[in-house]
Amino acid sequence: MRRLGRKLNRRYFPTANTSRGRAQDRARVAGGQDHEVQYEAEKERVSKSKVKETVKKVGNSRKKVEANLEK
Template structure:
């Protein structure tokens, strides 16, 4: 099954808290520990914008 551009952009809009590579990427990007990214995903959900906004406030 081919991935559409819509599917890819929707995927990038989310942070999969259970996927180690996604958590690691977001942690490195934000300069925070992986545990903080996982905790933030639990708090605000998996929306990348919400996760980044919450991490930026800390």
């Protein structure tokens, strides 16, 4: 790896736009990001506060959040 201060080599720092990164991001609900909370609330037809509560309760796994909201 090159020394600091020089241009960073992309080989060592891949971009976040890999297919693996996108899939992992879609598998989670970011409770602090309004657009993700809004999307999940509209999808499950519940309030945004209910989605935020659920994320705090069960974690940020999209499957767990959706399963808990369906109850």
